[in-house]
Amino acid sequence: MKLNYGALYAVVESLCKRGLIQAKETERAGLRPERTVYELTGAGRIELHDWLADLVSTPVTEYPAFLAALSFLPALSPDEAVALLQERFRNLTLEDAQAGAARELMQKSGLPRLFWLEENYRDQLRRTEIEYVLALVRDIQSGTLDGTEWWRQVHERGPDQVPPPLDPQLHDI
DSSP states (O other), X not given: OOOOGGGHHHHHHHHHHTTSEEEEEEEOOTTSOOEEEEEEOHHHHHHHHHHHHHHHHXXXXXXXXXXXXXXXXXXXXXXXXHHHXXXXXXXXXXXXXXXXHHHHHHHHTTOOGGGGHHHHHHHHHHHHHHHHHHHHHHHHHHTOSTTHHHHHHHHHHOTTSOOOOSSGGGGGO
């Protein structure tokens, strides 16, 4: 989850009001400001368990930005789409190499995999996306992506001369 650290104090206050956490102690290190350490209450442990059980067991539809981009890909020309997808492939490949180095460091330091499962999952998603992007580029370049020829015609003719729909029956609608 993406955290907004500016809202963190409001969240902590809300959790306290709901009786899910409570202040355990206040401490100060050197000249740093005081910090309050919180702990879960009994009700907080139950809420945490229920929330986590739901997150682990129930798939939800997520809306990644790339999914939205794919739905609007035909607004770009096929050649521009290929160039941008190739750039994405390079960025993902670089990200994957960096993640691999971090993973190697975690393994060498003896950190059990249990504590980096989220990175493991993210690695798997990234590798799947790399394969998908590479295959999509190949399909667009080779013309094997169904609709590519129509897509090229749309961008070659310009916005005022759109070619007929892919399905002739749609032309009469």
